Amino acid sequence: GAGVSQSPSNKVTEKGKDVELRCDPISGHTALYWYRQSLGQGLEFLIYFQGNSAPDKSGLPSDRFSAERTGGSVSTLTIQRTQQEDSAVYLCASSLLAGVAGELFFGEGSRLTVL
Amino acid sequence: AQSVTQLDSHVSVSEGTPVLLRCNYSSSYSPSLFWYVQHPNKGLQLLLKYTSAATLVKGINGFEAEFKKSETSFHLTKPSAHMSDAAEYFCVVSDPNFNKFYFGSGTKLNVKP
Numbered sequence: 001g002a003g004v005s006q007s008p009s010n011k012v013t014e015k016g017k018d019v020e021l022r023c024d025p026i027s028g029h030t031a032l033y034w035y036r037q038s039l040g041q042g043l044e045f046l047i048y049f050q051g052n053s054a055p056d057k058s059g060l061p062s063d064r065f066s067a068e069r070t071g072g073s074v075s076t077l078t079i080q081r082t083q084q085e086d087s088a089v090y091l092c093a094s095s096l097l098a099g100v101a102g103e104l105f106f107g108e109g110s111r112l113t114v115l
Numbered sequence: 116a117q118s119v120t121q122l123d124s125h126v127s128v129s130e131g132t133p134v135l136l137r138c139n140y141s142s143s144y145s146p147s148l149f150w151y152v153q154h155p156n157k158g159l160q161l162l163l164k165y166t167s168a169a170t171l172v173k174g175i176n177g178f179e180a181e182f183k184k185s186e187t188s189f190h191l192t193k194p195s196a197h198m199s200d201a202a203e204y205f206c207v208v209s210d211p212n213f214n215k216f217y218f219g220s221g222t223k224l225n226v227k228p
Contacts, residue, residue, distance in 0.1 A: 004158065033216070042121075042205060043218035056214070091159070101147050101166045101213050106158035 002026075004107035006092050012113045013082055021077040021110045025094030032075050033104065034067060035091040043091065049075060050098040082114045117142045117208045119189075121219035129227045134178075134193040136222045138206030141187065148189045149207040149216070150180055159205065165189065176200070201226045 005024040013019050025032050034046040045059045049069045060066070064083075069075040079086055089111045093104040122137040140146055150162040163174025170182040176199075180191045189206060206219040 035218070040220075042220035045215055045217065048214055050214075059215075093159075099213050101164060101209065103161045103164075104151075104159070104216065106160075108156070108158045 004092055004094050004105050006090075006107035006110050008110055009108065010111045010113075012115065014115050015084060016081055018078065018080045019082055019112060021079075021090050021092075021112070023075045023077070023092030023094075023107060025073065025075070025092070026105055027073075029094035029096050029105070030072065031095045031098035031102075032069060033093045033095075034075070034077050035093065036061075037089040037091055037109070039088075046077070046090075048098070079112075082112075084114050087112055087114045117144075117146065117210055117215075117217050119148075119206045119208045119217060119219040121204075121206050121222050123222050124220065125223045125225065127225040127227060128196045130198055131195050134191070134196045134200065134224065136191040136204050136206075136224065138189045138191065138219060139187050140189055140206070140208050142208055144211040147209045147213065148180075148182065149209070150174065150178070150189075150191050151205045151207060151218075152202050153205065153221075154202045162191070162204075196224075196226045198226050198228065200224060 007022045032049040035043040052069045064080045067077045089109040091109045093106045095102045118141045120139045147166045149164045151159040153159045163172045165172045165182045203221045203223045209216045
């Protein structure tokens with residue numbers, strides 16, 4: 001597609017359930033980033049991928065969070081046993097190359113609400 | 116470590132008047148800095164970036180930012196606000212390898228008619 005696509009756009013789940021958030025980056029972009037935007041706060045860095053590899057997972061808030069990327073394209077962010085504090089907008093971005101000061105292209109986000 | 120502080124959570128200006136959105140940075144290295152804009156229900160979009168070239172950086176839609184090392188600042192300005200500028204603006208600093216980008220808490224710009 002023309003831009004970064006994220007799905008679902010909205011997800012309401014019950015505490016304790018698992019959720020999967022999907023990001024489809026711009027074709028050919030090798031770098032992919034996940035951020036979390038909580039109400040009234042800035043963007044919190046979660047993880048980045050160079051190709052299919054995630055060199056640094058230290059931004060993930062807890063071991064309930066995991067992410068993978070396959071085929072150098074689609075990425076999935078999984079949150080297990082969701083908690084109310086996980087409620088936020090999860091943003092995905094991609095850029096042409098990792099390790100350069102290139103532009104990040106953002107999707108419109110997946111809004112997660114944990115009841 | 117790198118971080119940015121946006122000094123105002125909300126700024127309100129009248130249409131046609133200047134805009135100033137303030138950002139201070141902290142970096143262990145010579146920083147690369149960015150401004151992004153987020154319109155309601157839209158994805159973030161790059162306005163401009165500084166990567167150790169000219170200290171005055173021009174971006175899209177008439178925005179500019181000046182890198183001032185002595186003040187550790189990277190304020191965003193525009194001479195004349197337009198209604199369409201109403202949005203949230205984020206100041207961003209990258210790590211030296213451009214693998215992580217650290218966002219400020221954002222400044223919401225309101226433009227009054």
